[in-house]
Amino acid sequence: MSTFTGVDYYGIEELLSPEERLVRDTVRDFVEAEVLPIIDQHNRAGTFPVHLIPRLGELGVLGANLQGYGCAGINNVAYGLAMQELERGDSAIRSFASVQGPLAMYALHTFGAEAQKRRWLPELAAGRKVACFGLTEPDHGSDPGGMETKAVRVGESYVLNGTKLWITNGSIADVAVVWARVGDTFGGFLVERGIPGFAARDIHGKLSMRASVTSEITFQDCRVPAEDRLPGAEGLKAPLGCLNQARYGIAWGAVGAATACYDAALRYAKARRQFGKSIASFQLVQQKLVTMLTEITKAQLLCLQLGRLKDAGKLRHTQVSLAKRNNVEQALRIARLARDIHGANGIVDEYPVMRHLCNLETLSTYEGTHDIHTLILGRDITGIAAFA
Ligand code: TGC
Ligand code: FAD
Numbered sequence: 001m002s003t004f005t006g007v008d009y010y011g012i013e014e015l016l017s018p019e020e021r022l023v024r025d026t027v028r029d030f031v032e033a034e035v036l037p038i039i040d041q042h043n044r045a046g047t048f049p050v051h052l053i054p055r056l057g058e059l060g061v062l063g064a065n066l067q068g069y070g071c072a073g074i075n076n077v078a079y080g081l082a083m084q085e086l087e088r089g090d091s092a093i094r095s096f097a098s099v100q101g102p103l104a105m106y107a108l109h110t111f112g113a114e115a116q117k118r119r120w121l122p123e124l125a126a127g128r129k130v131a132c133f134g135l136t137e138p139d140h141g142s143d144p145g146g147m148e149t150k151a152v153r154v155g156e157s158y159v160l161n162g163t164k165l166w167i168t169n170g171s172i173a174d175v176a177v178v179w180a181r182v183g184d185t186f187g188g189f190l191v192e193r194g195i196p197g198f199a200a201r202d203i204h205g206k207l208s209m210r211a212s213v214t215s216e217i218t219f220q221d222c223r224v225p226a227e228d229r230l231p232g233a234e235g236l237k238a239p240l241g242c243l244n245q246a247r248y249g250i251a252w253g254a255v256g257a258a259t260a261c262y263d264a265a266l267r268y269a270k271a272r273r274q275f276g277k278s279i280a281s282f283q284l285v286q287q288k289l290v291t292m293l294t295e296i297t298k299a300q301l302l303c304l305q306l307g308r309l310k311d312a313g314k315l316r317h318t319q320v321s322l323a324k325r326n327n328v329e330q331a332l333r334i335a336r337l338a339r340d341i342h343g344a345n346g347i348v349d350e351y352p353v354m355r356h357l358c359n360l361e362t363l364s365t366y367e368g369t370h371d372i373h374t375l376i377l378g379r380d381i382t383g384i385a386a387f388a
Pocket of ligand 2: 099133134135136138139140141142143165166167168169209214362365366367368369370371372375386387388
């Protein structure tokens with residue numbers, strides 16, 4: 001059993017169902033027992049702990065909020081709590097689950113043909129197969145509508161040409177969900193590893209998300225059978241709908257990273273002595289801890305209501321933008337305060353804060369940068385698009 005009991009200043013526990021608590025506690029125990037003991041060595045080496053993939057499948061967290069096809073079918077609050085706990089371990093673990101579940105599996109579940117769903121979803125849910133999601137390109141990140149990857153129909157195949165960059169799980173994926181221009185619209189394709197013309201190359205030198213696999217994937221006259229196109233995905237709205245699911249999980253995940261930093265800072269402040277006193281006795285240190293606790297509590301409440309709206313089928317994607325934007329920004333602020341409280345110890349990986357701080361820089365950029373979410377919300381409240 002985990003010794004970590006969570007941060008719950010507002011009695012949010014009482015607002016959770018027994019099933020939601022059970023999911024959270026199960027994932028929390030997994031993180032304590034199997035992620036925290038090994039994450040630093042993977043972070044140092046820049047490797048993903050692939051042995052955990054089937055364990056994530058056994059836990060049922062891969063595509064956990066999807067129904068059928070071997071998916072756990074839990075509600076969105078329970079799913080969010082699972083993402084929160086995974087990210088308390090490390091963003092790379094939550095990111096793996098986000099790409100596999102809300103991006104790739106959601107795309108299959110929502111836009112796939114029955115045969116595609118039957119073939120891939122049970123394998124992906126069990127962690128026997130790995131998926132990635134290719135939307136971003138070298139010259140088109142915030143503006144995926146400018147993508148240059150093309151799919152041209154030739155007989156019973158589509159021929160794909162183009163490059164996708166910054167693709168999580170890219171080189172370890174058995175199947176890539178790839179978005180491409182098809183004539184004057186956009187379509188989604190399932191591209192299997194090993195198919196001629198498909199290559200993956202890892203990006204090295206990352207100082208953030210070091211324990212995650214991030215790749216470039218390329219398509220050179222890559223022939224994909226026509227039956228591997230996602231029949232229900234027409235236009236940019238399809239991939240944007242997938243992003244919405246992943247952004248929802250990131251809003252919760254950021255709370256997990258922030259909680260890890262706050263917990264470490266509180267314990268450190270109580271233990272560390274300067275000027276003959278515990279540093280926790282200094283007003284300025286207490287102010288930092290109070291700021292951290294306040295922002296965690298606000299972010300938890302945002303997530304819970306977001307999840308209740310999603311479970312009720314009332315969620316608007318702009319509400320997800322608000323939570324992703326706020327929670328990642330505040331988690332970064334909390335991580336910086338935690339690093340500060342740790343003094344010099346804050347920069348070594350004996351403590352988790354610098355790892356989380358570095359990871360959170362990625363969260364601020366991927367799945368829509370902080371400023372893109374500002375513009376999404378600005379457009380929603382004014383009715384005026386300020387993207388260009
Ligand atoms: P826009 O006019 O805004 O929208 C076109 C249609 O799509 C609908 N829509 C959405 N639906 C569901 N969820 C969303 N989030 C949606 N956003 C838009 C929209 O209602 C509209 O529908 P309709 O019926 O009116 O046609 O399209 P736009 O081309 O102007 O897009 C603007 C913008 C900037 C908001 C969009 O391009 C954007 O979100 N850019 C950010 C790109 C991004 O987030 N990329 C992420 C790549 S994947 C990744 O980073 C994985 S990280 C790994 C991990 O998750 O851990
Ligand atoms: P750009 O779009 O070039 O933005 C650069 C800066 O310009 C930002 O500050 C941005 O806010 C600003 N900017 C851009 N447009 C505007 C505007 N209109 N107004 C004001 N400011 C603007 N993508 C995938 O498809 N699949 C993945 O699995 C995936 N995994 C990732 C994993 C990691 C570790 C990272 C770092 C990225 C990943 N991404 C993935 C890519 C990610 O989604 C993009 O990095 C992100 O969308 C931003 O695109 P960009 O990096 O090209 O930045």
